[in-house]
Amino acid sequence: MSRLLLYPFYLLFCFFSLLSGIQTDDLQILMKLKSTFLQTSNTSAFSSWESSNSMCNFTGITCNSDNFVTEIELSNHSLTGVLPLDSICHLQSLEKLSFGFNSLNCPIMGELKNCVSLQYLDLGNNFFMGCSVPDISSLSRLQYLYLNGSKFSGTFPYKSLQNMIGLAHLSLGDNPFNPLPFPKEVLKLTNLTCLYLCSCSIQGTIPAEIGNLKELIYLGLSDNIMTGKIPIEIGNLVNLRELELYNNSFTGKLPVGLRNLTKLEVFDASLNYLEGDLSELRFLNNVVSLYLFENNFSGQVPSEFGKFKKLVSLSIYSNSFTGALPQELGSLAKFDFIDASENFFIGPIPPNMCKQGTMRGLLMLQNNLTGEIPASYANCSTLLRFRVRNNSLSGSVPAGIWGLPNVNIIDIALNRIHGPITSDIKNAKFLVQLFAENNRLSGELPAEISEATSLISIYLNDNQLSGSIQQLPTSLLSFLISNNRLTGEIPHSICNASFLQLLDISNNSLSGKIPKCLGNFCDNLLVMNLQMNNFHGTIPDTFANCYQLRTLVFNGNQLEGLLPKSLVNCKNLEVLDLGNNKINDRFPYWLEALPNLHVLVLKSNRFYGPIGNHNTSGIFFPKLRILDLSHNEFSGLLPRYYFENLNAMMINEDSKHEPQYLGEIFYYQDSVVLTVKGLEIKLQRILTIFTTIDFSSNKFEGEIPKELGRLIILRLLNLSHNSLTNHIPSSLENLSQLESLDLSSNRLTGQIPIQLTSLTFLAKLNLSRNKLTGPIPQGKQFGTFENDSYYDNLGLCGLPLQINCSTNDLLPPPLLLIFEEDNDSIFASGFSWRVVLMGYGCGFLVGLAMGCVVFKRGSPQWLLRFVEGDRNGKMRRHNNPRSRKRRN
Structure with a gap:
C-alpha cells in the first residue's frame, strides 16, 4: 500500500528529471553555438552567455514558461563564419531564428528539416555567396521568411512554399537567383501581407492572379526583368500601402484599377516605359511618396495632387509633362521635396513652395520656366537643395538665397540671371556646391566666399564677373570661373586648396606668373586650364607628382622658356595644349611614351629643329589623335617613324561604341581650337574618334612620306606652307575618312594622283601654290572643288580650270620629266617656267x-x-x- 502511495511522486520525479535533461541539452547547444561563433567573430553578443547564468537571460535568447528556448535573436551582432544549423535545430521548441544583418557565409552546416516548429526565420543580409537556399520544405508552420540580400544563388525552391499556407511575410529579394517567371506558388499564399521579390531575377509579366493576394500591404517587384502592362487586377489589392515596380520594362498606361488603391502611401513605378497621363492617380488621397521618374508620361500634372494632404515627396523628372505645375502644391503642409526636372513645364517657379517652412528640395532643372526666382525663397531656411539649371529664368537672385543657413546645393546655371553674388554667402555654412555658370552675373567675387567653409565646388564660368580673385575656401575641389572679365594675379590662397581637382580660370585677363605652389597638390589635380590670359614667365617645373593629371592647357598666354621635363611623370595626361605662347625649345620627344596622351598642341610657339627620326625605340604616342605643331620653326624631314606608329590613327577602336568625349568630368568639358578646313574652329567637345595632323607653317622639307597612308582614320591633314618637294604619294588614297587635305604653298611636283578620287568624305582640298602638272582628276568629290583648290600651279589643266588638256597633256613631255628629275636644284637656283x-x-x-x-x-x-x-x-x-x- 505504501508503494502505491509513493508511485505518483516517482512519476513526478521522472518528469522533472526528464525536463531538466531537456533544459540541460538546450544549454549545451547554446554553449556550443557560442564556441563556434567566437572562433570567427569579434563580437560582444555572447558576454552574458555564461553557464553560471540562466540561459533564458542570455542576450538574444527567449524562453517559454517551461524554460525551453523558443527564440534566438542575434541579428546585427557582427557575426561571421558559418551557420551551424546542425546543432541549432536540436532546440525542439525553437519558433524564431534570426541571424539577419551579419556576415555569415558558406557553407551552411546542417539542414532546417528538424526545425519543424519554426514560425520565424531570418537569414537575410548576410554573405552566402555561392550557396543555395537550404531546404525549407518541412517548415509548414512558417509565417515569416526573410532571405533577402544574402547573395544566395541557384534556383529558389518555390515549390517548397506550397505547404506554408500561413505565410504572411515572404522576403526573397536582392539575391542573384536564376531567372524565372513570376512563381505561381506565391499566388496561392493568400495570407501574405508582405511580398518582397525585388532584384531576384523575376522575368515576364505580372500574372492577373496577383489580385488574389488581397491581404497584401506591401508589394515589391522592382529591379527585375519584368515586361508587359501592369494588370488591372492589381486594383483588387485594396489594402496595399506600398507598391514598388521601379526599374523594369513595364509598358502601356497606368491601369484603371489603381484608382481603387485609396490606402496607398508609396507608389514607385519609375525607370520603366510607361506612358499616358496620370489621371488614374487622382484618387490616391493618402499618398505620401510618389515616384514616376524616367518614363514616357505626358500631359499635365493633375490639379488633384494639390489636395493630397499627406504628400511629402513627388519625383516626376525625365518625362514629357507640359503646362504649369499645380500652384496648390505649395499649400500642402507636409510637402518637402519635388523633382520635376527634364520635362516641358512652363511658367514661373511656383512662388509659394517655401511658405509652409518645410521645403527641403526644389529641383526643376531643364524645363521652360520663365520669370524670376520668387523673393519668398530667400526665407526658405529649411531648403537643402535648390536646382533650377537650364531654364529661361531672368532677373536677379534674391540676396538671401546666397546665404540660406542649411542649403547644400545652389544650382542656377544656364539661365539669364543677372546681378551680383552678395556677401551673404558667408552665412551658407553648409553650402557644398555652387553652380551658376552660363548666366549674366556681374560684379566682383566677394571675399566672404572664403567663409563658406564647406564649399567644395564653385562653377561661375561664362558670366560677366570682374575684378580680382581675392580669397578662396580651402576646402575646394572644383573651381571653374572661365570666360569672365577677371584681372589681377592668381591669389596665393589657392595654395591652401590642397585637395583641388578641377581648376579652370581660362579666358580672362589674369596676369602675373603661374604660382609654383600649384604643383604642391598635384596628387589630386585632374584639370588645370589657364588658357587665354596674360600669364608670363616660365612654366613651373613642378609636375613630378602629377600622376592623376588628365588635362593641362596653357594656350594663349605669354609663357616662354623651356618645356618642363617633369611632365613626363604625368602618365594619365590626355590633353596637353601649350599653343600660342613663346616657348623656345626643341621638340619634346620625351612625351611620346605617355600612354594616354590623346591631344598634343604646340602651335604658334618658337619650337625649332627636327622632330622624330631620333635614335630611340619603343612606343610612339600610342593614343595620340590630335597633333598640332603648326606655326613654329620645325625643320628637316617629316617624322616617318611617327607616321608608322601612331596606332590610334590606324585602328578605329571606338567605332563600335557610343560616341565618347575627352575630359568629361562633372560639368567640365575638354575643348581645343584647331584649323579645320581653312578656318579656326573651337571644338567645344573632343570626340575620341576625331583625328588630325597639322604641321603647317614650318620649315619641313623633303618628300611627303608614303607612310602617311597608314593613318587610315585620319580626318584632317595640313602640311601647307612648308618646303616639301617631290610627288603627292598615291598612298593617301588609304585615308578613307579624310575630310580636309591641305598641301598648299609647298614645292610639290608631278601629277595629282587619280587615286585621291576615292576619298569620298573629302570636303576641302587645297593644292594651290605648288608646281603640279597634268590633268586634274575628275569624278566623285573632285567635281565639287573650285579653282582655289588648284591656284598657282601653272602646269595643271582641266576642270575646274579654264585650261583645256590636249591629248599630249595626258602624259608629261620628256622635257618636263627631265626638269622634274632635277627640280630641287633647278628651281632652287632660280629657274622658272617662264x-x-x-x-x-x-x-x-x-x-x-x-x-x-x-x-x-x-x-x-x-x-x-x-x-x-x-x-x-x-x-x-x-x-x-x-x-x-x-x-x-
Whole structure:
C-alpha cells in the first residue's frame, strides 16, 4: 500500500528529471553555438552567455514558461563564419531564428528539416555567396521568411512554399537567383501581407492572379526583368500601402484599377516605359511618396495632387509633362521635396513652395520656366537643395538665397540671371556646391566666399564677373570661373586648396606668373586650364607628382622658356595644349611614351629643329589623335617613324561604341581650337574618334612620306606652307575618312594622283601654290572643288580650270620629266617656267629657220650626225633602269 502511495511522486520525479535533461541539452547547444561563433567573430553578443547564468537571460535568447528556448535573436551582432544549423535545430521548441544583418557565409552546416516548429526565420543580409537556399520544405508552420540580400544563388525552391499556407511575410529579394517567371506558388499564399521579390531575377509579366493576394500591404517587384502592362487586377489589392515596380520594362498606361488603391502611401513605378497621363492617380488621397521618374508620361500634372494632404515627396523628372505645375502644391503642409526636372513645364517657379517652412528640395532643372526666382525663397531656411539649371529664368537672385543657413546645393546655371553674388554667402555654412555658370552675373567675387567653409565646388564660368580673385575656401575641389572679365594675379590662397581637382580660370585677363605652389597638390589635380590670359614667365617645373593629371592647357598666354621635363611623370595626361605662347625649345620627344596622351598642341610657339627620326625605340604616342605643331620653326624631314606608329590613327577602336568625349568630368568639358578646313574652329567637345595632323607653317622639307597612308582614320591633314618637294604619294588614297587635305604653298611636283578620287568624305582640298602638272582628276568629290583648290600651279589643266588638256597633256613631255628629275636644284637656283617658255619660243624660231635651209639645200651631214647622236643619247637615257623607275 505504501508503494502505491509513493508511485505518483516517482512519476513526478521522472518528469522533472526528464525536463531538466531537456533544459540541460538546450544549454549545451547554446554553449556550443557560442564556441563556434567566437572562433570567427569579434563580437560582444555572447558576454552574458555564461553557464553560471540562466540561459533564458542570455542576450538574444527567449524562453517559454517551461524554460525551453523558443527564440534566438542575434541579428546585427557582427557575426561571421558559418551557420551551424546542425546543432541549432536540436532546440525542439525553437519558433524564431534570426541571424539577419551579419556576415555569415558558406557553407551552411546542417539542414532546417528538424526545425519543424519554426514560425520565424531570418537569414537575410548576410554573405552566402555561392550557396543555395537550404531546404525549407518541412517548415509548414512558417509565417515569416526573410532571405533577402544574402547573395544566395541557384534556383529558389518555390515549390517548397506550397505547404506554408500561413505565410504572411515572404522576403526573397536582392539575391542573384536564376531567372524565372513570376512563381505561381506565391499566388496561392493568400495570407501574405508582405511580398518582397525585388532584384531576384523575376522575368515576364505580372500574372492577373496577383489580385488574389488581397491581404497584401506591401508589394515589391522592382529591379527585375519584368515586361508587359501592369494588370488591372492589381486594383483588387485594396489594402496595399506600398507598391514598388521601379526599374523594369513595364509598358502601356497606368491601369484603371489603381484608382481603387485609396490606402496607398508609396507608389514607385519609375525607370520603366510607361506612358499616358496620370489621371488614374487622382484618387490616391493618402499618398505620401510618389515616384514616376524616367518614363514616357505626358500631359499635365493633375490639379488633384494639390489636395493630397499627406504628400511629402513627388519625383516626376525625365518625362514629357507640359503646362504649369499645380500652384496648390505649395499649400500642402507636409510637402518637402519635388523633382520635376527634364520635362516641358512652363511658367514661373511656383512662388509659394517655401511658405509652409518645410521645403527641403526644389529641383526643376531643364524645363521652360520663365520669370524670376520668387523673393519668398530667400526665407526658405529649411531648403537643402535648390536646382533650377537650364531654364529661361531672368532677373536677379534674391540676396538671401546666397546665404540660406542649411542649403547644400545652389544650382542656377544656364539661365539669364543677372546681378551680383552678395556677401551673404558667408552665412551658407553648409553650402557644398555652387553652380551658376552660363548666366549674366556681374560684379566682383566677394571675399566672404572664403567663409563658406564647406564649399567644395564653385562653377561661375561664362558670366560677366570682374575684378580680382581675392580669397578662396580651402576646402575646394572644383573651381571653374572661365570666360569672365577677371584681372589681377592668381591669389596665393589657392595654395591652401590642397585637395583641388578641377581648376579652370581660362579666358580672362589674369596676369602675373603661374604660382609654383600649384604643383604642391598635384596628387589630386585632374584639370588645370589657364588658357587665354596674360600669364608670363616660365612654366613651373613642378609636375613630378602629377600622376592623376588628365588635362593641362596653357594656350594663349605669354609663357616662354623651356618645356618642363617633369611632365613626363604625368602618365594619365590626355590633353596637353601649350599653343600660342613663346616657348623656345626643341621638340619634346620625351612625351611620346605617355600612354594616354590623346591631344598634343604646340602651335604658334618658337619650337625649332627636327622632330622624330631620333635614335630611340619603343612606343610612339600610342593614343595620340590630335597633333598640332603648326606655326613654329620645325625643320628637316617629316617624322616617318611617327607616321608608322601612331596606332590610334590606324585602328578605329571606338567605332563600335557610343560616341565618347575627352575630359568629361562633372560639368567640365575638354575643348581645343584647331584649323579645320581653312578656318579656326573651337571644338567645344573632343570626340575620341576625331583625328588630325597639322604641321603647317614650318620649315619641313623633303618628300611627303608614303607612310602617311597608314593613318587610315585620319580626318584632317595640313602640311601647307612648308618646303616639301617631290610627288603627292598615291598612298593617301588609304585615308578613307579624310575630310580636309591641305598641301598648299609647298614645292610639290608631278601629277595629282587619280587615286585621291576615292576619298569620298573629302570636303576641302587645297593644292594651290605648288608646281603640279597634268590633268586634274575628275569624278566623285573632285567635281565639287573650285579653282582655289588648284591656284598657282601653272602646269595643271582641266576642270575646274579654264585650261583645256590636249591629248599630249595626258602624259608629261620628256622635257618636263627631265626638269622634274632635277627640280630641287633647278628651281632652287632660280629657274622658272617662264625661262622654259622662252626657251621653247627661241627653239621654235631656230627650228623654223633650219627647216628652210634643209628644204632648199638638202640634209647636211653635220646636222644629221648631231640629231642622230642626240637621239641615241636619249635612247640610252630611257634605257637607264634608274631613270625609268623614277619617271614611273
